[in-house]
Amino acid sequence: MRIIQIIDSLDIGGAEKMAINYANALADKYEFSGIVATRKEGELKSSIAENVNYLFLKKTKLIDFSAILRLKKYCVENKVHYVQAHSSSFFTAFLLKLILFRIKIIWHDHNGLSEFITARKSFVLKVASYFFEGIIVVNYQLKNWAIKELNCKKVIYLPNFTKLESEPNKSTMLSGNEGKRILCLANLRFQKNHFLLIEVASFLKKSHFDWTFHLVGKDFNDDYSSKVKKAIIDNDLEENVFVYGSKNDSQNIINQSDIAILTSQSEGLPVALLEYGLNKKPVVCTEVGEIPLIIKNGLNGFIVPKYDANLFYKSLINLIDNKSLQIELGNSLHQTIMENNSEQAVLDKFSYWLQEK
Numbered sequence: 001m002r003i004i005q006i007i008d009s010l011d012i013g014g015a016e017k018m019a020i021n022y023a024n025a026l027a028d029k030y031e032f033s034g035i036v037a038t039r040k041e042g043e044l045k046s047s048i049a050e051n052v053n054y055l056f057l058k059k060t061k062l063i064d065f066s067a068i069l070r071l072k073k074y075c076v077e078n079k080v081h082y083v084q085a086h087s088s089s090f091f092t093a094f095l096l097k098l099i100l101f102r103i104k105i106i107w108h109d110h111n112g113l114s115e116f117i118t119a120r121k122s123f124v125l126k127v128a129s130y131f132f133e134g135i136i137v138v139n140y141q142l143k144n145w146a147i148k149e150l151n152c153k154k155v156i157y158l159p160n161f162t163k164l165e166s167e168p169n170k171s172t173m174l175s176g177n178e179g180k181r182i183l184c185l186a187n188l189r190f191q192k193n194h195f196l197l198i199e200v201a202s203f204l205k206k207s208h209f210d211w212t213f214h215l216v217g218k219d220f221n222d223d224y225s226s227k228v229k230k231a232i233i234d235n236d237l238e239e240n241v242f243v244y245g246s247k248n249d250s251q252n253i254i255n256q257s258d259i260a261i262l263t264s265q266s267e268g269l270p271v272a273l274l275e276y277g278l279n280k281k282p283v284v285c286t287e288v289g290e291i292p293l294i295i296k297n298g299l300n301g302f303i304v305p306k307y308d309a310n311l312f313y314k315s316l317i318n319l320i321d322n323k324s325l326q327i328e329l330g331n332s333l334h335q336t337i338m339e340n341n342s343e344q345a346v347l348d349k350f351s352y353w354l355q356e357k
Helices: 014-027 043-047 065-077 087-099 114-119 123-131 140-149 194-207 223-234 250-255 271-278 309-320 323-340 343-355
Strands: 002-009 032-040 053-056 082-086 104-109 132-137 155-157 181-185 212-216 241-245 259-262 283-286 302-304
Touching (some): 002 014, 002 087, 014 032, 014 043, 014 082, 014 104, 014 271, 014 343, 032 065, 053 065, 065 087, 082 087, 087 104, 087 123, 104 123, 123 132, 132 140, 140 155, 181 250, 181 271, 194 223, 194 241, 194 309, 212 250, 250 271, 259 271, 259 309, 271 323, 283 309, 309 323
Parallel strands (some): 002 032, 082 104, 104 132, 212 241, 259 283, 283 302
16 A cells, blocks of 8 residues: 555644654555655654655645645555545645546545634635545534545544654743643634633633633734734733744643643644643643543543633633542543554554545
8 A cells, every 4th residue: 555645734633643643653554655745844744753754745736736746656666556645735635636547535634623614715625525535524514515525435543643752842831830730732724712711811810810721822913813812912811821823843742731622613623632631741721622421520531512601711720730630530531542543443444444445
């Protein structure tokens, strides 16, 4: 089997991490594994394994004929059988298919807006889906939508997976007091709902003023980002909530934290949650996407309805005031992730599905 992953950029994000996770894992399993960044490189480039073939396509516009021809040449020279296109890179794979018809396209849908899926613009995707060999989705809402709306009936739900770095980078140092840090590993996008975090931080400042929140993820410097930063200032939280932007040493950052959270209003299956679990961190998360399939309230973490700042705060207090509970829930989440979201388990399902007719 010879397969490549296609992703628009190598900026830090869930879809980008999963594209690299697949490329790295399949390099040990298949004859050839490659990854193609179409528009932009980024900090995650350093995470690509040495035995993974890499191409930066330097695509400069939506329909870039020279880039598609370079991709065709790359696939022919490396005798590629499958192209696994992540998120919006399906369009590049579709254009490739038109001039290299023997290529088989797998579309990997990482849509983090699954709670708002009815608003999805899908005309081009519907046309392209006639040419898909199969579709991978990261939650059951996306699976039901794909089966109903798209023109490819070979659809599978595969949970995200990740693994610990063997030699983690340690370049980031978090602010705040050791033993009293709360981490939110999420890009500054509206579906991540950092305003809920800020509301909870305002509550916590009154009862546990020495605990701090740490927001790590890509800052797009857009209107949402500006509003988040303004809300931090307006609520007098400059010494309680810290914004770091993109970082490529998530394992190091998680290890400096004591509690990990996600305040999203919409999700697929967040890679951050898997990383929290692998590092045995206790979590509080909102009840969105596939998170309820992993977190069982009070058993391996706390899960609360989205937008419920009061219950989120109370769940945090339960952890803050009980160190033994932090350890217990962190260990339980680690066990859950190892049993259900291990690299080997997911790839076995992937390989079997790929060869099904």
